[in-house]
Amino acid sequence: MVRRSDLELVRYVVGRLEDAGVRAWVFGGWAAELLGLSAPRAHGDVDLLYPADDFGAVDGFLARGDVQEIEAKRFPHKRAFEVDGVMVELFLVQADEAGLFTDFWGVARHDWPADVFEVEAGGLRVASARAVTGYRAGWDELQAKLQGRRSG
Known part of the structure; x- marks a missing residue:
């Protein structure tokens, strides 16, 4: 059964990552809600930003097997x-x-x-409003560039 994410789940996920040495910032729809950029709503996922040189610590967390990695979404970014x-x-x-x-x-x-990493809201590290709105504003251009990659 797939459930919607709630703030308790977001806190749980961020805490589990923190315990594994992975400091992440809430992003996407949850960040928009926590920052007051959007009204509360149901969320189907949790988006996080991870500042690092690489995914070494995250890969170590995933290798422990405590969570189910979605391997189809394993990319350099x-x-x-x-x-x-x-x-x-x-x-x-x-x-x-x-x-x-x-x-x-x-x-x-x-x-x-x-x-981007200077905000806290609701007791969580949250991507800044500029980061959230800027990403959304550049979404179509980003998708166009990525579409060119796939067709080229």
Whole structure:
């Protein structure tokens, strides 16, 4: 049975990751809700941002077998797993001389605002409002670049 995610589940997931040495920030629909950018609603997944050079710590967490990895979503920029039938996705946020970014298959780069990791809401680390709205605003352009990768 697939259930909707609730705030208790978000806290549980973030806590489990934290216990494994993985510091993640709530992103996506949950971040929008916690920041007051959208009204409360049902959520089908949990999106998280993970600032690191690579997924080494996350892969170690997944290798323990405590959660079910969604291997079809294992990419250079993303890892995913299920908790109680709810999908959790972690997006890798790296840093270089130009700032913070996520590299989608070497084809599309999304640059994050400098304040992306400076917010806390509801007792959770949450991506900043600029990060959430900026990602949403650039979604169509990102998809167009990725579509070009698939057809090229």
